Amino acid sequence: MGIFVNKETQVIVQGITGRDGSFHTKKMLEYGTKVVGGVTPFKGGMNVEGVPVFNTMSEAVSRTGADTSIIYIPPAFAAGSIIEAAEAGVRNIVCITEGIPVADMMMAAHFVRTRGVRLFGPNCPGIITPGETKIGIMPGHIFKKGAVGVISRSGTLTYEVVHTLSAAGLGQSTVIGIGGDPVIGTKFTDCLEAFEKDPATEAVVLIGEIGGSDEEMAAAFIKEHFSKPVTVFIAGKTAPDGKRMGHAGAIIQGGKGTAESKISLFREAGAAVVDLPVDIAEAVKAFF
Amino acid sequence: MKLLEYQAKQLLKEYHIPVPEGFVVKELSMLSQPVQHLGGKCVVKAQILAGGRGKAGGVRLAGTPKEAEEAAKALLGKPLETYQTAGKGETVHSLLVEEQLVFQKEIYFSITYDRETQTPVLMLSARGGVEIEETALEDPESIKKVRVNPLTGIQEHHIRELFLFLERGKEGYRSFTDLVTNLYRLYVERDAAMVEINPLVILSDDSFLALDAKMIIDDNALFRHEDLVKIRSVPDDELQEVHAREKGLSFVKMDGDVACMVNGAGLAMATMDMIKHYGMEPANFLDIGGSSNPQKVIEALDIIMRNPKIKVIFINVFGGITRCDDVANGFKKALSQRPIDRPIVMRLTGTNEKEGREILESIGYDAFSDLREAVIHLKEVYQRSQRGGM
Known part of the structure; x- marks a missing residue:
């Protein structure tokens, strides 16, 4: 089954007529995702890959009954699209967009919580339950159904890790990119809580990076509440203080948020921490 | 994007926040009039973006026009080295010449955002003029933080809580309220990531x-x-x-001599970590991003080649949205525009890998598909280049 999304999940694509939106609608349909509608203002009535397009999210949700949306909307309008989706009544929102102003995201993140809506991202590759549904931009063919849950702040590094896991015969239950921005919806701890309860997940891989304190909170959670084996890689050991390393959230500030401090907390919590991303599969294999 | 002090103060003025009377001076010949206007006594402040300016001698008190001129001569057009300029110094292109003020107390005030609670946070400390990181270490009790729900914005009780922390009765509450309200409005309306007033002073x-x-x-x-x-x-x-950044690339220069070019920020960081792990030093962080644009590869190689220290170049691409053939095409085009006289090691896998490899083969290049194998080979090539051979 995996966590948060499965083969029953019905998806609306916000920004479906755009370059990325239409391309990934096709890719998601090919993977088997139930894409039931799309939204682009003033393009209602069109079709994209056989999927009906609506003018608003509220129309799309009431006509299709979808419970999840994925957002491919430019940064200036993306936070507004998150709020629109939450008001329309979906339960999950996946926001792919990179570059949303922090002030907009603070507002949107607080708003979705008041509605009890789960937000993934922004600035993330999305979420996939292999063999069931892919709600995101990841290359579907590298994933394999299995028992390893993967959570990550990054996109391509996740692909790298999943690729080696699959090659080693270690399939995945659900893989979640939580996003590289400083203000995101679902955090590592939320995913760990769900993986703990998920019978399909037997081990977890956590891919963190410098900046912020989500990894620190995850380490504390693992120590207190998590019973399954966790393998960790933290990117950015070579990153200098005060520089943003590509992701808006990947920045060491005043000596806080370094890879070393995160690594030592995970070790203390009993997680297996590897030095290189290419070592992950071997470390996970030890638990099976 | 950082603002210079005088630019920040210009914004403060627009938002009715009191600042000292001051003038921007970009040439020595422009100095005498503002100094005269301020009555001869003034403060001469070097305008640089790096912090730690005061301790580095970038802020000078002048009691006479002559002293002001000496201060200006010592600063203008010269590099100012602070603990934040990484040993190089930042050239002073302008000065802010301000009136000298008498005040009864200096405090610290800032508005920034807190990643953990995802809210704006107002921060106040009775220790003005001291860097907040230092205060946090030495005397954390002297810092008061108030978080503001972004949905409801700043409220009177937020300001009251901060003011009471100063323990100074009711005097000045009106002025403090105006300042904090206006500063919060500026913070929101101008999309500030941080506004710091240090020191914020209380006048007589x-x-x-x-x-x-x-x-x-x-x-x-x-x-x-x-x-x-x-x-x-x-x-x-x-x-x-x-x-x-203007070209859609994310680049950070480092001190090493092994250049790298990667798609995706996480993988780019991990690639640097691997270079280091195998005993080399990365020359940069470079993320070409997720889109499929051969032009980006050309720009990226251009930026890399501007660093004369480079001994080898490592290209690591895991195709997702980024297509391997687009990267290979960009690489081919870049080589046709300019020869690259450093060894290049490539790792290419994922979307359209086969097509990408065919393009590379046509120009005599090969690529690894396994990351570890690629980095081990990179190390061999690097060692050969160290010995002077290719």
Whole structure:
């Protein structure tokens, strides 16, 4: 089954007529995702890959009954699209967009919580339950159904890790990119809580990076509440203080948020921490 | 994007926040009039983006016009080295010449955002003029933080809580309320990531005034602040990074001699970590991003080749949205435009890998598909280059 999304999940694509939106609608349909509608203002009535397009999210949700949306909307309008989706009544929102102003995201993140809506991202590759549904931009063919849950702040590094896991015969239950921005919806701890309860997940891989304190909170959670084996890689050991390393959230500030401090907390919590991303599969294999 | 002090103070003035009377001076010949206007006594402040300016001698008190001239001569056009300029110094292109003020107390005040609670946070400390990181270490009890729900915005009780922390009765509450309200409005309306007033001073009439100002604008929000982009000033050592950003690349220069070019920020960081793990030093962080644009590869190689220290170049691409054939095409085109006289090691896998490899083969290049094998080979090539051979 995996966590948060499965083969029953019905998806609306916000920004479906755009370059990325239409391309990934096709890719998601090919993977088997139930894409039931799309939204682009003033393009209602069109079709994209056989999927009906609506003018608003509220129309799309009431006509299709979808419970999840994925957002491919430019940064200036993306936070507004998150709020629109939450008001329309979906339960999950996946926001792919990179570059949303922090002030907009603070507002949107607080708003979705008041509605009890789960937000993934922004600035993330999305979420996939292999063999069931892919709600995101990841290359579907590298994933394999299995028992390893993967959570990550990054996109391509996740692909790298999943690729080696699959090659080693270690399939995945659900893989979640939580996003590289400083203000995101679902955090590592939320995913760990769900993986703990998920019978399909037997081990977890956590891919963190410098900046912020989500990894620190995850380490504390693992120590207190998590019973399954966790393998960790933290990117950015070579990153200098005060520089943003590509992701808006990947920045060491005043000596806080370094890879070393995160690594030592995970070790203390009993997680297996590897030095290189290419070592992950071997470390996970030890638990099976 | 960081603002210079005088630019930040210009914004404060627009938002009715009291600042000292001051003038921007960009040439020595422009100095005498403002100094005269201020009555001969003034403060001469070097305008640089790096912090730690005061301790580095970048802020000078002048009691006479002659002293002001000496201070200006010592600063203008010269590099100012602070603990934040990484041993290089930042050239002083302008000065802020301000009136000298008498005040009864100096405190610290800032508005920034807290990643953990995802809210704006107002921060106040009775220790003015001291860096907040230092205060946090030495005397954390002297810092008061108030978080503001972004959905409801700042309320009177937030300000009251901060003011009561100062333990000074009711005198000056009106002035403090105006200042905090206006500053919060500025923080929201101008998409500041941080506004820091250190020190915020209390004058003899109990009113508050911003003696210094630091401001960082959220880079993601610059699209709605064209007026600020126009006045942008970039320190010498960040020119390349800003230039790269304009081209859609994310670049950070490092001290090593192994260049790398990667798609995706996480993988780029991990690639640097692997280079280091195998005993080499990365020369840069470079993320070409997720899109499929051969032009980006050309720009990226161009930025890499500007660093004369480079011994080898490592290209690591895991195709997702990025297509391997687009990267290979960009590489081919870059080579046709300019020869690259350093060894290049490539790792290429994922979307359209086969097509990408065919393009590379046509120009005599090969690529690994396994990351570890690629880095081990990179190390061999690097060692050969160290010995002087290719």
